[in-house]
Amino acid sequence: MDSEATKTEFIRQVRTEFALENAKQLIEKINEHCFERCVPKPGASLSSSEQTCANQCMEKYLSAWNHINATYIRRLQREG
């Protein structure tokens, strides 16, 4: 492998690794919150209203995450 290819591949692997870690954290948090919110009394299966709630909760959580991310970065830029 020439050095350019090695560098590109290294960068790709590292980015993948970090992205996976980020996704893992996100999934864990979403699951905790939405389970708490939407499945107060676990039954023998997920009802359709529980599933609807979970989908809405996930969307809301992702929006919240994006909003906090933007606010956090703006604040970091202000404070340096």
Next chain:
Amino acid sequence: MDKLDSASLDIEKLNETDKAQLRQFLQNENQKARIYSSVHSLTDMCFRKCITGTIKNDKLDKNEEGCLANCAERFFDLRALTVKHLQDMRQD
């Protein structure tokens, strides 16, 4: 980075310029990861504080958005206060 397929990648054989470039890249990725980690933590707390009651739809309303932004900002403010308080304590 023990999951890296380092067997097929000969990082050691790269020249110093390339190695420095990769080191910088790793530093940046680590910093990004630290930021994301904080965002995860903040979102965790602020979601609990700001999205209350039953979940009725999949969009954040204006109040919830405002609350989330305030939540993040006040967290920063409190952190600055905490640091200052500890610094003042060390002076006594």
